Amino acid sequence: MTASGLPMRLPVEGLxxxxxxxxxxxxxxxxxxxxxxxxxxxxxxxxxLADAGLTTLEATSFVHPKWVPQLADAADLLDRLDRxxxxxxxxxxxxxxxxxxxxxSGVEHVAIFASATETFAGKNLNRTLDEQFAMFEPxxxxxxxxxxxxxxxxxxxxxxxxxxPVDPEQVAGVGRRLVEMxxxxxxxxxxxGTGTAGHVDAVVDACVAxxxxxAALAVHFHDTYGQALANTLAALRRGVTTVDAxxxxxxxxxxxxxxxxxxxxxxxxxxxxxxxxxxxADLHKLVDTSVWMAAQLGRxxxxxxxxxxxx
Amino acid sequence: MTASGLPMRLPVEGLxxxxxxxxxxxxxxxxxxxxxxxxxxxxxxxxxLADAGLTTLEATSFVHPKWVPQLADAADLLDRLDRxxxxxxxxxxxxxxxxxxxxxSGVEHVAIFASATETFAGKNLNRTLDEQFAMFEPxxxxxxxxxxxxxxxxxxxxxxxxxxPVDPEQVAGVGRRLVEMxxxxxxxxxxxGTGTAGHVDAVVDACVAxxxxxAALAVHFHDTYGQALANTLAALRRGVTTVDAxxxxxxxxxxxxxxxxxxxxxxxxxxxxxxxxxxxADLHKLVDTSVWMAAQLGRxxxxxxxxxxxx
Numbered sequence: 001m002t003a004s005g006l007p008m009r010l011p012v013e014g015l016x017x018x019x020x021x022x023x024x025x026x027x028x029x030x031x032x033x034x035x036x037x038x039x040x041x042x043x044x045x046x047x048x049l050a051d052a053g054l055t056t057l058e059a060t061s062f063v064h065p066k067w068v069p070q071l072a073d074a075a076d077l078l079d080r081l082d083r084x085x086x087x088x089x090x091x092x093x094x095x096x097x098x099x100x101x102x103x104x105s106g107v108e109h110v111a112i113f114a115s116a117t118e119t120f121a122g123k124n125l126n127r128t129l130d131e132q133f134a135m136f137e138p139x140x141x142x143x144x145x146x147x148x149x150x151x152x153x154x155x156x157x158x159x160x161x162x163x164x165p166v167d168p169e170q171v172a173g174v175g176r177r178l179v180e181m182x183x184x185x186x187x188x189x190x191x192x193g194t195g196t197a198g199h200v201d202a203v204v205d206a207c208v209a210x211x212x213x214x215a216a217l218a219v220h221f222h223d224t225y226g227q228a229l230a231n232t233l234a235a236l237r238r239g240v241t242t243v244d245a246x247x248x249x250x251x252x253x254x255x256x257x258x259x260x261x262x263x264x265x266x267x268x269x270x271x272x273x274x275x276x277x278x279x280x281a282d283l284h285k286l287v288d289t290s291v292w293m294a295a296q297l298g299r300x301x302x303x304x305x306x307x308x309x310x311x
Numbered sequence: 312m313t314a315s316g317l318p319m320r321l322p323v324e325g326l327x328x329x330x331x332x333x334x335x336x337x338x339x340x341x342x343x344x345x346x347x348x349x350x351x352x353x354x355x356x357x358x359x360l361a362d363a364g365l366t367t368l369e370a371t372s373f374v375h376p377k378w379v380p381q382l383a384d385a386a387d388l389l390d391r392l393d394r395x396x397x398x399x400x401x402x403x404x405x406x407x408x409x410x411x412x413x414x415x416s417g418v419e420h421v422a423i424f425a426s427a428t429e430t431f432a433g434k435n436l437n438r439t440l441d442e443q444f445a446m447f448e449p450x451x452x453x454x455x456x457x458x459x460x461x462x463x464x465x466x467x468x469x470x471x472x473x474x475x476p477v478d479p480e481q482v483a484g485v486g487r488r489l490v491e492m493x494x495x496x497x498x499x500x501x502x503x504g505t506g507t508a509g510h511v512d513a514v515v516d517a518c519v520a521x522x523x524x525x526a527a528l529a530v531h532f533h534d535t536y537g538q539a540l541a542n543t544l545a546a547l548r549r550g551v552t553t554v555d556a557x558x559x560x561x562x563x564x565x566x567x568x569x570x571x572x573x574x575x576x577x578x579x580x581x582x583x584x585x586x587x588x589x590x591x592a593d594l595h596k597l598v599d600t601s602v603w604m605a606a607q608l609g610r611x612x613x614x615x616x617x618x619x620x621x622x
Binding site: 008010011164202230276305 | 318319320321322323469470475476504505506507508509510512513534535536537538540541543544545575578581582584585586587614615616619
């Protein structure tokens with residue numbers, strides 16, 4: 001650690017000068033918490049993350065409360081937020097009913113959650129791969145008509161627990177259909193965390209060859225096999241400029257307390273700071289927020305940087 | 312995960328076709344364990360790692376038992392090992408007395424532990440940076456005369472907890488002196504884990520510019536800030552072909568149970584398997600060994616791959 005608790009800044013050639021951190025902790029991080037987190041805590045979490053300089057904060061999901069009781073407070077949460085200029089608060093919408101609710105809350109940016117594989121489309125959406133597009137199309141069309149931006153998650157974009165490795169061409173095909181439908185950005189999700197750096201190259205290259213500009217790509221890595229940050233480095237080398245991450249590494253791991261699922265925002269920021277890639281966030285404010293949130297949840301953060309700097 | 316529990320193999324251009332994993336778990340991983348691990352367990356650990364295909368296993372240290380009681384059984388341990396052809400069992404020697412003991416045990420490869428910084432040389436060795444070379448010189452000279460190979464660890468090669476970031480030129484200078492003294496290999500240690508990928512490039516480049524061939528460089532990364540695997544990827548891109556790692560991620564973290572210090576061998580192997588970089592080890596045998604060792608130590612492995620595949 002340096003005197004300032006920041007890494008030495010030594011840029012690598014060929015990386016983007018600036019990236020956008022797409023923060024998923026409040027939604028993706030909290031949605032699997034079994035104990036319901038009070039809405040005041042969620043609002044403070046998001047406001048503190050904005051204070052720390054994050055400019056894109058996926059706040060919640062308008063999923064039916066029956067499926068995710070944790071996020072039943074979506075409308076209330078959005079009402080409580082200190083929404084500020086220059087900060088984007090996208091929300092996940094699973095369907096048209098969710099979009100209705102999101103519109104009532106005055107959101108400007110929604111996300112849909114598609115699958116790259118037939119099997120996961122069946123298990124998660126009870127649809128075939130083709131049917132998922134039919135399901136999402138009216139959501140996207142109406143969102144666009146209402147002036148919203150729509151992000152498309154492409155889940156299982158690397159490996160699938162039932163199908164194994166996923167053909168990058170298939171991922172590109174799913175992505176292209178979402179872009180043609182009107183998604184302004186794709187988030188390529190390594191949902192089970194099995195991808196490695198060359199796999200990242202292959203998926204990004206397939207998407208770009210398939211007509212999706214690299215500027216429209218985001219990456220969403222899970223650290224289940226420890227690969228998230230190495231994969232992020234590979235994606236940056238390919239020109240990707242949006243990286244999903246979860247403050248404190250919240251979310252994504254059912255199998256062991258404090259084991260990690262989502263890439264921790266702080267671990268990402270440490271790398272970006274070292275590489276001299278601008279992102280606008282303040283590492284120490286993020287760490288303070290994650291330490292506070294860990295106390296709310298009653299267990300330590302799995303982020304290495306949070307543990308090291310809070311220790 | 313694929314059906315086989317292995318990542319999809321998708322090589323990245325510009326990486327070495329093969330690397331040597333220098334396994335440090337039995338020595339570096341165990342030396343900080345407060346409860347003494349029975350010598351039979353240590354021997355089984357090492358034999359199982361060799362069975363898993365690792366070919367370089369740093370077995371122990373001939374440090375004075377007063378300083379590291381955990382390794383007081385060094386000679387006994389080496390006697391018990393099923394030392395096999397083609398497997399290298401280096402040991403750490405802190406001084407001439409340690410070298411004497413190592414020679415009595417019939418070792419063929421020793422390692423010395425130098426500091427890249429003035430402050431750590433003072434704190435760890437009670438020497439100035441110059442004096443450490445005077446201390447190591449007779450050890451190396453005699454080891455070479457006895458036909459041994461000598462590895463030189465360069466600790467604090469990225470950041471130092473007292474001095475902050477370390478000038479790569481200084482690291483290169485220390486490394487060059489160790490090579491001139493007769494070390495066949497340098498292990499560049501990010502002892503406090505603060506380095507990032509560009510910093511790796513800078514240190515490797517400075518060493519090479521200073522006259523140390525890249526083939527003589529190993530990297531030793533700690534995951535304290537989550538950077539170890541991304542840094543390894545950077546080192547591989549620079550042509551480094553020896554990577555230190557610790558089975559199960561053992562060792563190196565005083566501040567939180569199961570938080571990680573050393574790069575876990577399994578997490579490294581997952582990446583190398585995905586990249587198509589040969590290493591000779593069997594991932595599932597490594598995981599089985601680390602699961603067994605975790606049971607011996609009474610706590611879960613911090614390796615993400617071990618947790619994922621053992622879950």
